[in-house]
Amino acid sequence: MLVDVVMPQLGESVVEGVVVKWLVAVGDLVAKDQPLLEISTDKVDAEIPSPAAGRVAQMLVKAGETVPIQTVLAKIETDQGVALPSEPQAEPRWDEETEGVPGDLARKTGPPIPAPPRVEPTAAPPSPPLPGRMRITPVVARMAAEHGVDLSRIAGTGIDGRVTRKDVEEYLASGGAVKPLAPIPEMAAPLPAAAPSVPPGPPSVPAAPAPKTAPAEGDQVVPWTPIRKKIAQHMVSSKQTSPHVHIFAEVDMHRVAAWRAKAKGEGVNLTYLPFVIQAAAKALRENPVMNATVVGESTVLRKDIHIAVAVDTEKGLMVPVLRHADRMSLGEIAAATDDFGARAKAGKISPDELTGGTYSISNPGTKGNLFGTPIINQPQVGILRMGQIVKRPVVIGTGGEDAIVIRPMMYLCAAYDHRVIDGVAGNGFLHRVREILEAGDFS
Amino acid sequence: MNEQKDRELYHWLRLIREYEDRISTLDKQGKLMGGVYSGKGQEAVVVGFCHDLRWDDWIFPLHRDMGAYLVKGADPKRLMAQIFGKRDGFAKGKDSYLHGGDLANGIFGATSCLGATLPVAAGMAYKFKIRKEDRIAIAFFGEGASSRGDVHEAMNFAGIHKLPMVFVCENNFYAYSTPNELQFGVDNVADRAAGYGFKGEIVSGNDLHAVLKTAKKAIDRARRGDGPTLVECKTYRYHGHSEHDRADYREEEEVITWESRDPIQLWEVYLQKKKYDFAAIQAETTEKVKRIVEEAVAFAEASPAPGGPEAMEDLYAMPIDTEAR
Amino acid sequence: MLVTYIEAIRQAMDEEMARDRNVMLLGEDVGVMGGAFKASQGLQEKYGADRVVDMPISESLIIGAGVGLAVQGMRPILEMQFIDFISCGFDQIVNTAATLRYRHGGQTACPIVIRGPSGGGVHGGLYHSQNPEAWFFHVPGLKIVAPATAYDAKGLMKSAIRDDDPVLYFEHKFLYRRIKEDIQQEDYLVPIGKAALRKEGRDVTVITYSSPVHAVMKAARDMAKEVDIEVIDLRTLLPIDWGTVKASVRKTGKVLIVHEARLTGGIGAEIAARIAQECFEDLDGPVMRLAARDTHTPFAPAMEEYVLPNQEKITEAIRKLAAY
Secondary structure, three states, X not given: OEEEEEOOOOOOOOOEEEEEEEOOOOOOEEOOOOEEEEEEOOOOEEEEEOOOOEEEEEEXXXXXXXXXXXXXXXXXXXXXXXXXXXXXXXXXXOOHHHOOOOOHHHHHOOOOOOOOOOOOOOOOOOOOOOOOOXXXXXXXXXXXXXXXXOHHHOOOOXXXXXXXXXXXXXXXXXXXXOOOOOOOHHHHOOOOOOOOOOOOOOOOOOOOOOOOOOOOOOOOOXXXXXXXXXXXXXXXXXXXXXXXXXXXXXXEOHHHHHHHHHHHHOOOOOOOHHHHHHHHHHHHHHOHHHOEEEEOOEEEEOOOOOEEEOEEEOOEEEOOXXXXXXXOOHHHHHHHHHHXXXXXXXXXXXXXXXXXXXXXXXXXXXXXXXXXXXXXXXXXXXXXXXXXXXXXXXXXXXXXXXXEEEEEEEEEEEEEEOOOOOHHHHHHHHHHHHHHHHHOOOO | OOHHHHHHHHHHHHHHHXXXXXXXXHHHOOOOOOOOOOOXXXXXXXXXXXXXXXXXXXXXXXXXXXXXXXXXXXXXXXXHHHHXXXXXXXXXXXXXXXXXXXXXXXXXXXXXXXXXXXXXXHHHHHHHHHOOOOOOEEEEEEOOHHHOHHHHHHXXXXXXXXXXXXXXXXXXXXXXXXXXXXXXXXXXXXXXXXXXXXXXXXXXXXXXXXXXXXXXXXXXXXXXXXXXXXEEEEOOOOXXXXXXXXXXXXXXXXXXXXXXXXXXXXXXXXXXXXXXXXXXXXXXXXXXXXXXXXXXXXXXHHOOOOOHHHHHOOOOOOOOOOOOO | OEEEHHHHHHHHHXXXXXXXXXXXXXXXXXXXXXXXXXXXXXXXXXHOOOOEEEOOOOHHHXXXXXXXXXXXXXXXXXXXXXXHHHHHHHHHHXXXXXXXXXXXXXXXXXXXEEEEEEOOOOOOOOOOOOOOHHHHHOOOOOEEEOOOOHHHHHHHHHHHHHOOOOEEEEEEHHHOOOOEEEOOOOOOOOOOOOOEEEEOOOOEEXXXXXXHHHHHHHHHHHOOOOOOEEEXXXXXXXXXOHHHHHHHHHHHOOEEXXXXXXXXXXXXXXXXXXXXXXXXXXXXXXXXXXXXXXXXXXXXXXXXXXXXXXXXXXXXXXXHHHHO
16 A cells, blocks of 8 residues: 655644655665655754655655645555554553552542533524513614614514614614604694584594415415515605605606717717706705705705615615715716616625715616606605606697607606605706706706 | 941941831831831841942842841931831832832842742843953842742852852741751752852851851952852841741740840950940940931831822833723 | 744844844753744854853743843843743742832833743644733733734834833744745834734624734635624734724624633633623624633644634634624
8 A cells, every 4th residue: 555755844833844855766665764855944854764664656746846744755655455553452451569650540539520511612692582572782772772763673684683783774874764753733733623514533543453464375485585674664664754745747858868869979878867867966956955854853954965876686675875966977977877786786885885865866767667656765855766768749839839749758756755845845846857857958 | 357347347237236126116016017027136147248349239138138228228218118118118118128129229129939039130140241240249048948949040040150149048047937957958058059060158147257258258259250159147037037926936045045146246245355445336336326217217207108099100111001092 | 025923033133132232032042053943043143142042941040030131221032942831930920020110119120021932733732832821911010912923023022122111922833934924124113002903894803813813814804705804913912902902892893802822711801801891882792702722732633623713613703793
């Protein structure tokens, strides 16, 4: 059988050695312990004795080569076909006459005392909390208190569904509801004085519990991912927080289309989205109440315009934010949205890029149908949704004469939060967006 | 030897005795805390070795060598403040009794880890040697301390390099309650010197003349570069190991025998035999040492006690603030 | 220039001895032989037998003499041939060196460096594998450093030599020739008391030092898609850079401390306690420690493997904590 000759570790810190000189050649017969080669390391030079008697079958390393320790340098074919038998093990014998010899104490004492139970160097984290109880870490408790967050509304991604600090951070960044709102006193006024025959206002009926439905055979149960949980919670809470009003504009996109065609001619690919974003940014600058948020009982008009653009990914809806969208050119907006889209789908968007939006735009794309009623992205107060662009015959007036022309038309829906935005402001904003798009007034 | 020197030596003996007696009294008056380790009866040893040292020689006294501090030049007032544990003491109250050394005067603080100062002394002596300074180090230790490994390691090293130092073993026959025969197998600690490659001398430690002679030989040898000497001084402490030790392990007879070899009385006999005006010398010396001791006690009593937070000081020469941003 | 970890230490000693004639080296076999690991190769030829001193087998003397030299204004480096032997000089370290300044009321300093190879993973058995830092961590008046890179080894050795306090310098023998780095030619120092942020991250902080730093960094790279790990290499163990540690805990909320020394009473225990107390409201998970099991470092490979932290154990520990 072949026995390896290895580069030994001569010295605790030695990691490699040099083969200085071979003292035998392939084919030579060697005895056990016969020196085979000379090696040199940082600390010492030595001869390597043969581990077995036999014939030098292979020499794998040349003189002058440096190799790591434990490298096989050569192989010896031993004469025997089987491994040499090891020395027979002597049966330990306890002899009454060996009193006082080392080992005596071992013999005299009783069975060994069992070792104390081992404490693992990394103890496992604690067992799951009792049902009905939540595991809350100090930092989560602190943040919940500071921001008035109801932890039961947050889906936890930690073990056993624990709400982690990251979960709270993301919840706050995506605009999770904070302190519960006090009813706004003005709302009570418009209610007409109740005439005896008029039934009192709708009683506050507690929400009926959702009917229980168990999965039937053949149904596919898809448990919610953490992101799905978050989206679900956010949608519910957004509707519960903001009274949504949806208004629609029909926008003649022919100038936008022309711009696109011109850009394409110059080798630049633009979708309709950058145009809508830039128009919205401009209109937001002129209508600050649309670029706001509610804090307590105040409307905070935000100084910066950061537009969040919805991207649909496998994992769910993501809304990366274009910072200072009002300062970006069309080209810059296009590049940024393309980049976001690609990265969001690849899961490479960082949490920072998902926070800080002041207004949102949703673009369902070519299969987005004519129009839709989007849900406001809290804590913003408005959102824009683009519809499909369809060529239609429309009436235009040129120089006093009406004519029918074919134009690419798009329905634009703007939702606004009627707590803080009334009809004049809301409609004014959407009207302005349409104006900009129809004027082709871009940069 | 001349009269001036003889009187000077007498002054030291008397000062040490007065100083230690006063401390013993203060302790019994409850004015001192912690351990008090009287060297009463052993004065001739420290006087003999330290009286003629240079300011830049170093001594490594043990806890019983109050006298060594005084003779080497420590300020008696600060030494008393040190005993009182006050801020003006050498340790600023941080350690007790003789554990705070007066480094400016070449006095290394004693330690309870007996024998641990010997390697330090050897290191210092090594420096004197390689820098070719003709300074010396004297390391004092009790015969009990001689059992510690540090003592062996230091002497071994001193012998290898012929270091400029003197090892002075004060053998007062008892390490606390442990007599010589349970402390070592040889007859004399000095017998071990041959094992380290240098000379061992035995001297009668209560006889100042004998100590002076042997000390001078050893010191000169060291200064010349001829290596260390191990001098064993056979002597005796009148009090127990500490003031709280009644020393019942000793026979009354033995104590009396040694008290009748009192080093101060022996020296007084010598002064008288030299036909000096002994009465005047004695009176003058008495007045002087009493005054020095009184001043020292007054100074120590007036010196402020350190405050609690001072316990956190003097740990590092270069402290690092790791919370600073 | 490319240097191994041990060469970096040698260079530091060499350069400091050239710079300051008071720097000296005392230890067993450091002179003629250049040290059991060759850490002081060539130094005696350069600086003479008076300054690079072959000492007898007397650890207590080596350290005590070092203190004596220090009081005399020298700056001695005292080698323990294997750091395991430091216990033979324990008394001189904790009762003479660490107390020197304190019990002399600030009259002097003790500029000694006590250095030697520590750590296991080399089939060294009980007396060639120890990590004794915890014993000395407990002693005020001492400073302790443990470099993990060749760069730090050189810079910290220089700082230790120039520091006026007693510094225990625990080098790791496993790293001696296994790591090679390209370091600058010009003189530089690595400050004592300052940790190194080896990698920034957001999810988990791993605090470590000496040899395990390399395995932790590898784990950080390998697990980058799963967990974003922040790695702190303490470099100085006494005093600990609490500023850096606490800032990181505030950032991630999850801490794993990894050291090769044993678990119970190891330095990690102090760090964990301090974090639990002073950063309680920043914690998003229990403070965890990974360390050697509480036994002696055994000789047979399977046993040593079982006892010491390794790549696998580190990865698992990080994963568990990240999932909490």
